Amino acid sequence: MHQIKTFNAIAPEGMQRLEKEKYDINENDHPEGIILRSKKLQTSEIADSVLAIARAGTGVNNIPVESCTERGIVVFNTPGANANAVKELVLMSLLMSVRPVVSGINWVQQLTGSDISEQAEAHKKQFAGHELEGKKLGVIGLGSIGAMVANDAYRLGMEVMGYDPYVSVDTAWSISRRVQRAQDISEIFTTCDFITVHVPLQEKTHHLIGKKEIAMMKNSAHLLNFARAEIVDHSAVLEAINEDELAGFTTDFADENLLHHDRITVLPHLGASTAEAETNSAKMAVRTMKQFIETGIIKRSVNFPAVEMAFHSPYRITVINRNVPNMLGQISAIIADSEINIDNMINRGREDYAYTLVDIDESDEDKIANVVEKLRETEDIIRVRVIKKEEVPY
Structure with a gap:
């Protein structure tokens, strides 16, 4: 089991x-x-x-x-599994950033008397907003979520510009040709009315948007972060909003320093x-x-690395090793020295590590165990596993 x-x-x-x-x-x-x-x-x-x-x-x-x-x-x-959920929340937040819907709803709930309808009509001007149509949205990161946000924002009538120097071929095919592509991230900061970020948190994306980047934005711009909290420097956002150098900020990551501010919307990590x-x-x-x-x-x-190979042989040996020269030769030699035929083999590396699948035409479990022992004793091999084929289609 x-x-x-x-x-x-x-x-x-x-x-x-x-x-x-x-x-x-x-x-x-x-x-x-x-x-x-x-x-x-x-x-x-x-x-x-x-x-x-x-x-x-x-x-x-x-x-x-x-x-x-x-x-x-x-x-x-x-x-991609939660991409649609996050996309819908981003679109909702875009709409809420131009229409004070929540304030209006809360205000109506406080009304009393028999003339509520008349009161609402008389005071609704205080909740007048703007429209997204014709405004420019900048999308930083065109992965599963960013691509969907870009496409649907265009369908809402927005002008959309995307930036992602590492966009995959599959994603590129899925993005509407009407989405402009920024050659440099500064184009997003300097020209867009709304900016939404959808990149993974890595060392190079920590505080990707800070004081310098916010200074490049329009004073009327609204920033949204539904990626990771650390991608945006919250202290820089607060300073910019308090100095009227940024119109608003919406984030899906709670931070006590961002609470109780009428131009900052904080959601309790509802993206997915x-x-x-x-x-x-x-x-x-x-x-x-x-x-x-x-x-x-x-x-x-x-x-x-992604490694996939059809499994037709009686047994499969998997090897995880450091990505050093001649490792594939050593693996093959150990198996051959045990007089076991290799049916199929695939190896892929990713930075300092590599992964190998070896399908063998052998059912003698003692011989296989001997091979595994020798592989485990080999320098730079980290993990070896044997899998017996099951009749399960994949």
């Missing part, structure tokens, strides 16, 4: 894909896989038995990715908080984990 441990509530539509005949959930402290959402995972909580960790969400800041990589633990996320997004993320996380455990195939990993 494969052992899986979960943290947080993972949608049952995903967990039910782990068949009871093959998987035990939270039965012991030596799992092969961990599935979680927001739980901040400490290194001490990750047993040596763990092969992979899957987050039902996009960001992996709650997982010690670097130490996992060093230990040969594959970390997965679920890009829809039943549909949680279900989609759980399904993708479980499917990715299950495929890796049963076949060794890696998809949507944040720390190891």
Whole structure:
């Protein structure tokens, strides 16, 4: 039986894909896989038995990715599973930034008397707003979410400019040709009425938008952050808004310094908080984990390369190693020296580490165990696993 441990509530539509005949959930402290959402995972909580960790969400800041990589633990996320939920929240926030809808709703609730309709008509001018049509939106980061925001904002009648020097080919095909492409991020800052950021949190994106970038923006610009809190320098935002150098800020990340300000809207991290997004993320996380455990195939990993190969042989050996010269030759030689034929083989590297799948035409488990032992003794090999083929289509 494969052992899986979960943290947080993972949608049952995903967990039910782990068949009871093959998987035990939270039965012991030596799992092969961990599935979680927001739980901040400490290194001490990750047993040596763990092969992979899957987050039902996009960001992996709650997982010690670097130490996992060093230990040969594959970390997965679920890009795109919650994209529609975040996109809808961004569009809603754009609309709310130009129409004081919440203030109007709260005001009406305080009315009393038999002439409420007349009172509302007489005072509704205080809640007059603007329209998004014809305004210019800058989208920083054109991944799954950013591309959807850009396309739908254009359909709302906005002029849209996107910036992403690393946009993938698949995403490029999905973006409307009417979305302008900025050659430099400064074009977004200097020309747009609204700016929304959708990039992952990395060392180079920490405080991507700070005092210098805000100074480039129009005084009438409104900034939105539904990516990660640390991407925007909150102290710089506060200073700019208090000096009337920025019209407004909407964020999905609570910070006590941003509260009780009439031009700052703080949401309680609602981006992916829809039943549909949680279900989609759980399904993708479980499917990715299950495929890796049963076949060794890696998809949507944040720390190891994507590696996929049809599984037709009796056994498959998977190898995680440091990405050094002649490692593939050493793996092949060890298998050949044991008089085992290699049916198929694939190797991919990603920065300092590499991953290899080797399908072998061999059913003698003693011979296979001998090969695995020799591989594990080889310098720079971190983890070796043997998978017996199951008749399961993927």
